[in-house]
Amino acid sequence: MTEENKIAQVIELLVNLLGRERVVSDHASMVIYSREIFMPGSIGLSQGKIQNLASAVCYPETVDEVSKIISRARANRIPVIVFGAGSGVLVGTAPSHNGIIIDLKRMKKIRAINRTNHTVEVESGVMCEDLERALNQEGFTLGHFPGSFYHSTVGAWLSTSSAGQLSAKYGRIKDMVISLEGTLADGSIFRTRRTPRSATGPDIDQILLGSDATLAIITSAVLNIFPLPEKKIYRGFGFADVKSGLDAMRELMQKELTPAVLTLFDPAGTKFNQEKLSGPSSGCLLVVGYEAANSELSELRARLGFERLKQMGGTDLGEEPGLKWLEHRYSLPFNQSKAVSQSDTLVDTIEVSVIWKDAFALYEKVVNEISKFGMAMAHFSHACREGVYIYFSFAVSDSDPEKLKEKQQKVWESTMESCLTIGASVSNYPGISLRRAQWLKQELGVGHELLQKLKKEIDPDNILNPGKLELSQEGAPARPSKMEKKE
Numbered sequence: 001m002t003e004e005n006k007i008a009q010v011i012e013l014l015v016n017l018l019g020r021e022r023v024v025s026d027h028a029s030m031v032i033y034s035r036e037i038f039m040p041g042s043i044g045l046s047q048g049k050i051q052n053l054a055s056a057v058c059y060p061e062t063v064d065e066v067s068k069i070i071s072r073a074r075a076n077r078i079p080v081i082v083f084g085a086g087s088g089v090l091v092g093t094a095p096s097h098n099g100i101i102i103d104l105k106r107m108k109k110i111r112a113i114n115r116t117n118h119t120v121e122v123e124s125g126v127m128c129e130d131l132e133r134a135l136n137q138e139g140f141t142l143g144h145f146p147g148s149f150y151h152s153t154v155g156a157w158l159s160t161s162s163a164g165q166l167s168a169k170y171g172r173i174k175d176m177v178i179s180l181e182g183t184l185a186d187g188s189i190f191r192t193r194r195t196p197r198s199a200t201g202p203d204i205d206q207i208l209l210g211s212d213a214t215l216a217i218i219t220s221a222v223l224n225i226f227p228l229p230e231k232k233i234y235r236g237f238g239f240a241d242v243k244s245g246l247d248a249m250r251e252l253m254q255k256e257l258t259p260a261v262l263t264l265f266d267p268a269g270t271k272f273n274q275e276k277l278s279g280p281s282s283g284c285l286l287v288v289g290y291e292a293a294n295s296e297l298s299e300l301r302a303r304l305g306f307e308r309l310k311q312m313g314g315t316d317l318g319e320e321p322g323l324k325w326l327e328h329r330y331s332l333p334f335n336q337s338k339a340v341s342q343s344d345t346l347v348d349t350i351e352v353s354v355i356w357k358d359a360f361a362l363y364e365k366v367v368n369e370i371s372k373f374g375m376a377m378a379h380f381s382h383a384c385r386e387g388v389y390i391y392f393s394f395a396v397s398d399s400d401p402e403k404l405k406e407k408q409q410k411v412w413e414s415t416m417e418s419c420l421t422i423g424a425s426v427s428n429y430p431g432i433s434l435r436r437a438q439w440l441k442q443e444l445g446v447g448h449e450l451l452q453k454l455k456k457e458i459d460p461d462n463i464l465n466p467g468k469l470e471l472s473q474e475g476a477p478a479r480p481s482k483m484e485k486k487e
């Protein structure tokens with residue numbers, strides 16, 4: 001049987017399983033699902049080039065259906081890629097070997113909100129915005145607000161180890177997980193136990209988080225929820241430079257004055273966002289926001305926090321920059337792209353994390369390196385007691401698309417190398433997928449060897465999202481697409 005016939009047979013199996021209306025394989029859909037949303041993938045797309053096209057997309061509605069799809073894919077050694085909302089920026093959903101794309105957005109039930117345990121059980125295809133609205137109606141919040149709030153799904157946050165803008169208070173998605181449900185590469189369904197913190201050997205949920213659909217497909221999760229804050233108090237502070245701003249952030253995080261939001265813009269970022277955020281015309285803007293279920297607690301913490309920031313050299317700019325940040329927080333990343341939207345210019349971001357001691361050195365090194373190729377700005381956020389994350393935005397220009405891609409690659413290489421040399425992490429969010437995979441081995445060392453062994457054991461045919469996380473290519477069947485590959 002030819003490869004094409006095999007794929008046609010699998011499509012037929014999918015149709016038998018889900019019905020024709022829940023399986024698509026037309027060319028336009030395959031291009032939409034198989035593309036990378038950001039450059040250089042989008043440059044390739046505009047030139048009519050796409051690396052690998054999926055063979056079919058299907059829309060299961062239950063974990064049993066997902067399990068059956070995986071079993072059939074395994075029997076035919078067809079790669080499977082899970083698709084949430086497609087806002088991942090690291091080429092997680094683009095097929096490395098064609099195959100079936102499973103779009104989980106029809107698994108969109110919020111199964112239960114438990115008021116006693118403060119938990120929600122939610123299916124993987126639920127969008128961030130929908131979940132938050134449903135929780136708010138019951139007086140709760142998830143406390144997870146990624147920049148992609150309007151276009152990301154629960155399953156993908158888990159799969160990419162997502163972090164939201166208020167992670168200083170509510171934690172990252174990995175801090176919120178109580179249990180997971182999903183399917184393994186043989187189609188078996190697993191559900192981990194819903195216990196509070198337990199000491200039962202390595203934490204299986206945590207091994208699956210951040211695995212980018214290479215180890216399992218997550219179909220639902222039980223997550224922590226929080227009472228809706230009664231009062232939000234937001235403020236802007238001006239600092240003379242990055243160093244003094246970072247010292248002030250660290251002080252709040254380490255002296256039990258943890259806010260919900262703590263974001264420091266470097267001088268270039270402060271200038272770029274000045275109009276939008278009513279920030280200072282020079283130096284660095286620090287946005288700080290306190291919120292708690294209890295108004296008195298918010299007020300007390302805010303009063304102590306703001307006093308401390310003034311003692312640390314901050315200038316109180318009033319509530320306007322804080323409130324404006326709150327208003328524009330989901331549109332800020334898109335402004336960067338709009339500001340430099342010429343076809344010869346490429347805008348990209350790199351998010352990394354670093355301990356406090358090395359934060360300024362890493363910032364300075366990366367910005368200097370990027371300046372050799374283009375423009376750079378940065379902000380610092382997701383602070384915790386031991387460190388902080390740095391979000392570098394950069395723009396490179398060249399009229400030759402190939403040279404443009406080369407410049408972008410050079411920025412990535414030098415930034416990743418700087419992280420690895422200094423001892424920082426090459427990813428704060430959103431995971432590794434394909435784009436950061438080449439640096440993962442260096443960061444994880446023996447951890448990557450263990451991952452590789454685990455992958456071989458539980459997915460010997462390498463059908464789950466092959467090619468991601470730099471896990472073995474062995475066994476990955478490079479299936480031809482049903483559609484014609486464009487060069």
Ligand SMILES: Cc1cc2nc3c(=O)[nH]c(=O)nc-3n(C[C@H](O)[C@H](O)[C@H](O)COP(=O)(O)OP(=O)(O)OC[C@H]3O[C@@H](n4cnc5c(N)ncnc54)[C@H](O)[C@@H]3O)c2cc1C
Nearest residue numbers: 084085086087088092147148153155156159162163218430
């Ligand atoms: C403007 C913008 C701002 C962003 N801001 C943030 C931010 O603040 N924080 C942050 O963490 N990320 C951010 N991101 C990145 C991205 O939105 C997140 O990674 C998000 O979690 C992706 O969600 P998605 O549903 O679109 O996933 P997709 O892009 O569809 O998938 C991402 C990865 O998850 C896998 N996956 C999806 N669903 C499942 C599942 N059920 N089981 C197993 N694997 C699965 C996919 O195979 C893929 O590898 C941002 C992106 C953009 C474009």
